Amino acid sequence: MPFLGTTGRRTAPVVLAAVLCSFAAMVRASELFVTNEIDDTVTVLNGDTYKVIATIPTDQRPRGIFATPDHKYVLVCDGDSSNIDVIDTKTLKVVRRIETGPDPETLAMSPSGDKVYVSNENNALVTVINFATGKWITQIPVGIEPEGLAVTQHGRTVVVVSETTSMAHFIDTKTWKVVANVLVDTRPRIAQFTRDQRLLWVSSEVGGTVSVINPRSHQIVHVINFHIPGVDKEYIGPVGVRFTPDDRTAFVALGRANRVAVIDARTYKVEKYILVGQRPWQIAFSPNHKRLFVVNGLTNDVTIIDVSSLEAKKSVPVGRLPWGIAVVP
């Protein structure tokens, strides 16, 4: 509250300041929601101070996490409880549970937020759920151990990657049919469209690569490899992928290599490896894209990277085995 210092002695500005403050508190700072797989909790951090605001108990084995497009809710997949916890971002409480079918690992939503897509890891399915009613719209058989989901801007296509089958499956949301399957390197984890929707990047954890796919032709146009001096190739396990708003730079978390790769998204050249905590998994930007948050599974913390200088600024502790992150402005 910087203006408190300039309020003078009179009462009115103080009251005004108090009103402004309470307004500021209403539109509070952005918040980071981090799932802690072992603790069965979500840690909520203040997006400015990185202090823990709340630790929200969830059902069992929370992993995938997603903020609704209107930012009113954060949805959490509880793998061992076969449901989604719906967290109200105002009250920071679980307000609803949605049944998902067995072992939901990750989720995504349609652009309007009316549908939830869930990957059922143990059953090789994608379950499509009406968010308002919680009713299942359909289930789509895909490859074994489906994980990361990506939805196109207009919601026509949903992509899911299957870890054991090692494919990216393209699902048409009008017919609910799989229209294409692209074999990628072993154990794909995350699929992410570039912001202009022209390309789809798929990270392969065991293969140690990122496949760049043309989503129209369903062809792999490039495979990105990583070479880190002093780190054995077996330890390089790409997982989380995010693009800067101009699509020029991509960040890829490299799992047991304990680094985030910074990639020129036009030339596919790796420009830098930023050392973070141990086993960085999912990553997310701050709302203004000036910070990148990296969730480190083995060191139980989140590393904050300054996007302009490409430096890791600090790490803040969260719960045990943190897995995913959602940022609410």
Added chain:
Amino acid sequence: MRRPTRVLGLLTLALLAGVCQSFWAPGATAHAAVRNFAITFLRKKYHFNPEILPSLLETHPSNLGLAGAQEAIYEINTAGKFIGWNFKLNVVTVPDGGNLAAAAGQLLAQGPKVIIADLRPDDLLTLADLPSAKDALILDMRTTEDRLRQQECRANVFHLLPNQAMRTDAIAQYLIWKRWPRWFIIQGPTKEDAVYAADIRRSAARYGAHIVAEKTYDYNPGSRRSDTGYQQIQTQMPLATEVGGDYDVIFVADETDLFGDYLPYNTYAARPVVGTQGLVASAWTPAYQEYAALQMQQRFDLFAHRGMTERDYGGWLAVKIIGNAVMRADKTSPMPMRKYLRSKDFLVAGYKGQGLTFRRWDNQLRQPVLLSTPLMTVSMSPQHGFLHPGYTTDTLGFDEPETKCHF
């Protein structure tokens, strides 16, 4: 807790099967024709007396190993359905005392010469040395014997499970990490026990441990079922483990489970037991759940209604490797497949957090090795800090400079 999960899972599988039929029938991909690929699973029904197992909890299911391969067939067909491949497992069982060479010769004549071998060492060599097997691909999913990776290696055989020297190295690294470098070796009477004991000595020399004492245990404890069985064991084992000099662990070499399981809590000195019993090294145990192995264990349990053993894992790996060669590399005959498996392009995922590849000098699959008790995974080797210029997993077993394998 387990039962409802399983029932729910089965229901979902049944549902899935129904959905899949209609879903896959129109062909979800551009591939019009489905290509078929047959894999031969060759095994011999060895005479086995379950009474020799010291614990009643140890079981010997008749589909040991085979169930892993069958589960993997389902998995690679899930991928195959999307891209136009269909795999079939032809299971051939030679009876105990049956003529393996004749059966194998017939199979090789029919082709394709891609064989998963669930065979003991001598039978594996019989198969590999048939003239018609020269250009075959044989995936050895069962043996752990060093000699098959050393003097008696074969160019047409690829080994999937860690051999004995990999296992003693895996344990040794952990003991060094624990700072338990003083070992007492107790070995059984068989030839393989002697090989395992020699591997312990080799590991000790490699990692700077000391063999404080060695003993051979060569009588049959054989008292499991008698009322006073425990009393016999309770007096026998302290005698067998009484030696001069202090040690940190007892390293047991008992490949046939003759006495090793009687050692814990019965030893003369209060020391842990490691080796072929106690803390054991293996590629897989039904208790392992790290690196998403939990998903594998759940799938296997749903399919076979029992835990997944190391031999099941061997069978599973064999099929997955063939699936990779066919679908990823488009290799459909044995010689190009062999070349692919030995190339830099090959890698198979096996729930170990890293890709698994073959050593070119002896066709052994390099892999992290689990260290476990019956209920828990205690650790995984290679241990942190054991370095190698190529693969850290090559710190386990026979590295290129020490290989005796020359194809």
